Amino acid sequence: xxxxxxxxxxxxxxxxxxxxxxxxxxxxxxxxxxxxxxxxxxxxxxxxxxxxxxxxxxxxxxxxxxxxxxxxxxxxxxxxxxxxxxxxxxxxxxxxxxxxxxxxxxxxxxxxxxxxxxxxxxxxxxxxxxxxxxxxxxxxxxxxxxxxxxxxxxxxxxxxxxxxxxxxxxxxxxxxxxxxxxxxxxxxxxxxxxxxxxxxxxxxxxxxxxxxxxxxxxxxxxxxxxxxxxxxxxxxxxxxxxxxxxxxxxxxxxxxxxxxxxxxxx
Ligand SMILES: C[S@@+](CC[C@H](N)C(=O)[O-])C[C@H]1O[C@@H](n2cnc3c(N)ncnc32)[C@H](O)[C@@H]1O
Numbered sequence: 615x616x617x618x619x620x621x622x623x624x625x626x627x628x629x630x631x632x633x634x635x636x637x638x639x640x641x642x643x644x645x646x647x648x649x650x651x652x653x654x655x656x657x658x659x660x661x662x663x664x665x666x667x668x669x670x671x672x673x674x675x676x677x678x679x680x681x682x683x684x685x686x687x688x689x690x691x692x693x694x695x696x697x698x699x700x701x702x703x704x705x706x707x708x709x710x711x712x713x714x715x716x717x718x719x720x721x722x723x724x725x726x727x728x729x730x731x732x733x734x735x736x737x738x739x740x741x742x743x744x745x746x747x748x749x750x751x752x753x754x755x756x757x758x759x760x761x762x763x764x765x766x767x768x769x770x771x772x773x774x775x776x777x778x779x780x781x782x783x784x785x786x787x788x789x790x791x792x793x794x795x796x797x798x799x800x801x802x803x804x805x806x807x808x809x810x811x812x813x814x815x816x817x818x819x820x821x822x823x824x825x826x827x828x829x830x831x832x833x834x835x836x837x838x839x840x841x842x843x844x845x846x847x848x849x850x851x852x853x854x855x856x857x858x859x860x861x862x863x864x865x866x867x868x869x870x871x872x873x874x875x876x877x878x879x880x
């Protein structure tokens with residue numbers, strides 16, 4: 615069922631190790647299911663914050679003949695994406711103001727793993743919906759506030775704001791909880807409502823609850839040698855009961871003409 619997700623996991627260079635492999639497998643399995651469900655052959659797809667092009671590669675394996683666009687601010691990652699998927703139209707641009715992308719053009723807008731680096735989810739909701747045709751689908755992966763991913767990321771160095779950001783600046787910013795953006799479900803609803811577009815929430819799909827700070831992944835990788843992936847599954851089931859907050863979830867949103875909008879809750 616998820617053989618394509620497995621292909622993507624094995625394409626990761628350098629090998630990220632057992633825990634991150636397990637985490638990526640879950641991510642790509644959910645992504646594969648969503649692409650198979652919402653991406654029709656020949657559809658126009660935009661991947662925002664596409665990085666090295668994983669989602670574009672997966673989409674092209676899932677569905678034939680799509681017109682694929684990718685946008686990222688990082689030139690080096692885009693070069694990798696260009697080599698992996700030469701047919702895609704790749705733009706170096708800012709997801710908050712993507713002037714290189716046509717408006718009301720796409721059947722599907724997808725974003726994974728960029729919202730936590732964003733200036734504001736209200737801006738992103740408005741931009742993403744503006745890129746879609748009416749009845750188009752937004753596949754938006756969002757990290758949940760106070761999830762184990764949020765807590766883990768509080769313990770890491772702040773991300774680069776621009777390519778030449780110094781390590782010193784990043785270390786200074788690391789003490790600010792605002793260095794990453796993890797929002798509540800209510801603020802996601804507010805962001806969508808303030809977008810000025812009609813929309814309907816179709817589904818919300820968790821990609822899991824278990825995560826561990828990157829500094830400690832070596833402990834999980836060591837334990838994996840004895841217990842295998844079953845250990846991570848066990849931890850995920852336990853956190854599902856003890857700390858039921860999603861490290862990330864896909865919100866599937868259909869853009870509607872304003873008069874036809876029914877909205878819905880998360
Ligand atoms: C964690 S990576 C995720 C990459 C990819 N979507 C994936 O799932 O592997 C976040 C990506 O968002 C990009 N990004 C961050 N801020 C951005 C911005 N303002 N505009 C466009 N891309 C941005 C980064 O360069 C990076 O490639």
